[in-house]
Amino acid sequence: MRVGQSVPYRRHTEILIEKTAPAGKSALDIGCGDGSLVRALAAKGALALGLELSDAQLAKARAAVAVPGADYLAGQAEHLPFPDGHLDLAIFFNSLHHVQRHMMDMAIEEAARVLKPEGLLYVAEPLAEGPNFEVMRHFDDETEVRAAAHRVLQRAAAGQAWQDEGEDFYRNSTAYADFTTFQESMLRIDPARHQAFAEHAAIVQEEFEALGQRDDKGRIRLDQPMRINLLRRL
Helix, strand or coil: CCHHHCEECCCHHHHHHHHHCCCCCEEEEEECCCCCCHHHHHHHHCEEEEECCHHHHHHHHHHHCCCCCCEEEECCCCCCCCCCEEEEEEEEEEEECHHHHHHHHHHHHHHHEEEEEEEEEEEECCCCHHHHHHHHHCCCCCHHHHHHHHHHHHHHCCCCEEEEEEEEEEEEEEEEECCHHHHHHHHHHHHHHHHHHHHHHHHHHHHHHHCCCCCCCEEEEEEEEEEEEEEECC
């Protein structure tokens, strides 16, 4: 399925807050990256935690300006460091497909374990299409792993632990000051990309410049269609 420009442009935090109403809830962002989503949730009144495996990403999250109600810890999606029924909201934002493929089902099972009854699981995943994907695929083609993550969610929705609250689509874009900034971001997210990026740097830069759109601040923006799956813990 290709959604392209047919879906609305939405801010990631705007649609997350609209669908989860985080104020007053305990929330966990699994694979929180630089922690921006954690801070946005805390600013809306959630008690928000970010879980991150990457030392570089965790350091960036902790170095950001502190927001009351936001905190970060090291850990893995398939072994969440929380007791059963502890949280109101669990989030995989652009992160489920980064879990090892054979561990994805376990990661969703762990989310089910730590959520309270009626707790929400919010999963936002990039589709294998759009300018951002087209640039990335030269050094990290995630077509199959993104499809695998979606199949995991479909299995979960058909199981006994969850009530399927629906699927939705939108598009967003990420802004980069220049190609070097894009490269630094891609390699910080996944250092295993270093060799492939170096081997294909010329075509990656060519596609970055051809497919990116310059915004009013002079930055290059790459559009990315997204899918949201929302599950409620039974």
